Amino acid sequence: MAKRDYYDVLGVSKGASADEVKKAYRKMAIKYHPDKNEGDKAAEEKFKEAAEAYEVLSSPEKRQRYDQFGHAANASSASGGGYGGGSMNMDDIFSQFGDIFGGGGAFDGFFGGGGRQGGGGRRVARGSNLRIKVRLTLEEIANGAEKKIKVNKQVVCKTCDGSGAKDKSSFSTCKTCGGQGSVRRVTNTILGQMQTTSTCPTCNGEGSTITNKCTVCHGDGVVRGEETITINVPAGVSEGMQLSMSGKGNAAPRGGVPGDLIILIEEVPHETLKRDGNNVIYDLHVNFVDAALGTSVEVPTIDGKAKIKIEPGTQGGKILRLKGKGVPEVNSYHRGDQLIHVNIWTPKALSREEREILEKLQGSPNFKPNPGKNEKSFFERMKEYFE
Numbered sequence: 001m002a003k004r005d006y007y008d009v010l011g012v013s014k015g016a017s018a019d020e021v022k023k024a025y026r027k028m029a030i031k032y033h034p035d036k037n038e039g040d041k042a043a044e045e046k047f048k049e050a051a052e053a054y055e056v057l058s059s060p061e062k063r064q065r066y067d068q069f070g071h072a073a074n075a076s077s078a079s080g081g082g083y084g085g086g087s088m089n090m091d092d093i094f095s096q097f098g099d100i101f102g103g104g105g106a107f108d109g110f111f112g113g114g115g116r117q118g119g120g121g122r123r124v125a126r127g128s129n130l131r132i133k134v135r136l137t138l139e140e141i142a143n144g145a146e147k148k149i150k151v152n153k154q155v156v157c158k159t160c161d162g163s164g165a166k167d168k169s170s171f172s173t174c175k176t177c178g179g180q181g182s183v184r185r186v187t188n189t190i191l192g193q194m195q196t197t198s199t200c201p202t203c204n205g206e207g208s209t210i211t212n213k214c215t216v217c218h219g220d221g222v223v224r225g226e227e228t229i230t231i232n233v234p235a236g237v238s239e240g241m242q243l244s245m246s247g248k249g250n251a252a253p254r255g256g257v258p259g260d261l262i263i264l265i266e267e268v269p270h271e272t273l274k275r276d277g278n279n280v281i282y283d284l285h286v287n288f289v290d291a292a293l294g295t296s297v298e299v300p301t302i303d304g305k306a307k308i309k310i311e312p313g314t315q316g317g318k319i320l321r322l323k324g325k326g327v328p329e330v331n332s333y334h335r336g337d338q339l340i341h342v343n344i345w346t347p348k349a350l351s352r353e354e355r356e357i358l359e360k361l362q363g364s365p366n367f368k369p370n371p372g373k374n375e376k377s378f379f380e381r382m383k384e385y386f387e
Contacts, residue, residue: 003071004049006056006066007053007057009052011024021058022054025054028046031046033047044187125252125253125257126257128249128250129250129260130153130262131263131264133264134147134233134263134264134265134266136233138267141235142236142326142327146233147231149231150226150227150228151226151228151248151261152225152226155224155226156221157214157221159217160216162221162251162254162255163254165219166212166213166214166215170210170211170212171209171211172208173209174206174207176202176203177200177202179207181199181203181206181207182197182205183199183200184196185197221252222251229261231245231263235328236331237330238265239265239267240264241265242262242263242264244260244261244263245261245263246260247260273338278328279337280301280302280327281341282301283341284342286310286345288346291342291344294310294311295310301338302325302327302338308322315344316342317342319339319340319341321338321339322339324336324337325337
């Protein structure tokens with residue numbers, strides 16, 4: 001059966017650039033990859049055919065000979081002048097063209113990695129990740145905190161030290177794969193022999209089997225347990241932020257790699273302070289006499305109490321700033337401010353004497369602000385409020 005034209009195989013023109021050839025091959029490889037078409041012989045042959053075409057057209061020298069002599073150039077391969085192709089197996093394809101997907105081989109970067117054992121390496125199990133919530137006060141967020149948390153999770157079995165076996169003599173080399181962790185299959189096709197590699201179904205890629213399992217973990221190497229984990233939370237974290245601790249998740253079966261611990265930050269509302277980004281907001285209420293005459297008051301901050309001065313004539317809505325009394329940025333020396341919103345408090349009930357005093361002051365020019373259009377004076381609003 002005559003071979004198809006390599007340009008037709010990849011669906012590109014003879015004048016296609018190197019990038020166009022690479023892009024076309026990537027598309028074909030994804031479509032007919034064995035991992036996506038398991039057991040499909042036709043797809044496997046197309047995958048091999050596309051790889052053979054790309055091997056030639058991706059090389060300037062081989063492409064030049066092919067353009068000049070076509071498939072006949074393959075006849076000179078024995079003397080080193082041709083480009084081969086018919087003898088390529090699956091391992092050759094994966095090792096040579098794995099970088100098409102940005103991975104280290106076998107298309108790992110695209111198909112998730114680990115599914116194809118390539119060079120006979122054994123599969124390493126990985127434990128699952130764990131997620132927990134950590135509640136922090138505003139003070140802990142501002143200064144950072146060390147939290148010791150008891151986590152219920154999968155831990156390494158102490159009886160067998162995670163091996164899953166009763167003792168060292170309980171292991172035997174897997175008879176199916178001979179300890180390689182993978183099995184290979186050779187198939188004869190019209191394009192030559194094709195070799196595929198897959199995880200050993202008997203030992204699940206570990207290369208060995210257990211003849212006498214641990215009586216505590218029953219061969220898994222992990223059991224349910226509790227671990228106290230120290231979490232160092234940096235200053236400046238915020239609600240919903242996630243921190244990750246590598247290797248502190250669930251232990252993996254048979255001595256594999258443990259998962260990670262994902263920590264979700266949750267803020268505990270403060271009694272008097274509100275957070276706005278890296279700034280802290282405090283609502284201060286002063287009566288109108290103190291606002292008019294001026295006074296000094298204490299306000300709460302993250303670091304304790306602070307005394308501030310209320311200037312005579314302070315108006316409602318004024319914002320005072322305490323520099324550097326807010327929350328720091330994560331991994332930064334910059335810190336926000338505390339913003340104090342001044343609110344004028346007006347009494348709802350007055351004694352007869354207090355009312356008489358205020359009525360005498362009502363006519364004073366100093367108690368007659370310059371209102372804008374349709375704006376009532378302070379005492380007019382206050383009188384309506386009392387009534």
